Amino acid sequence: ATLLIEQMLMNYLTGDPKFGSLEDDKNTANNGLLNLRNNEQPNFYMRGMYENKIFPEIWDSLRQEGIVSSMSDVEGSALFANSPFKQLSSEQLDAKQSIEEAVIKVLEQKSTSAKIIKVEGMAGTGKTVLMSALFKDLYDYLHDSNDFNHNNPSIALLTRQEQQLKTYSDLTKKLNMNNTVFNVSSFI
Structure with missing residues (x-):
């Protein structure tokens, strides 16, 4: 239950x-959101009470203290909708795991060949949330792994849609993953 509340706090703070990005406060060394573990929580006894009663009470207490915005303001933001801390569906988790395994395999082989992984689906099926979670996990893996640190790994997310570019850029700034999201044509 505590990990679920932590995950929900990270999601809402995002x-x-x-809570702006590093760009908003140049005097702050690190005001981004960092969560160094995966908090995906299975269903557990009384989970709904924690999600629908206890967490909103905690958030409202923080709002009354002037620390956070209202839940409705947060829930209306594109950053909230696409947070990498969202609970993924079982299909999204399976896809994320398969993609991560494929990418890590290529990295471990130190291959110089390109590998394309296509994620497709109808609008509203969760591709953007999946991509946010996947990108954050791979970024963390590359920056936390001793095997790859000395090889200067880099990761970039390319998009061709202006709204996605803005959303992903805002997310990565909040998560201290600056200079990792690019428009395809400007990257090329």
């Missing part, structure tokens, strides 16, 4: 307009 979407809260009160």
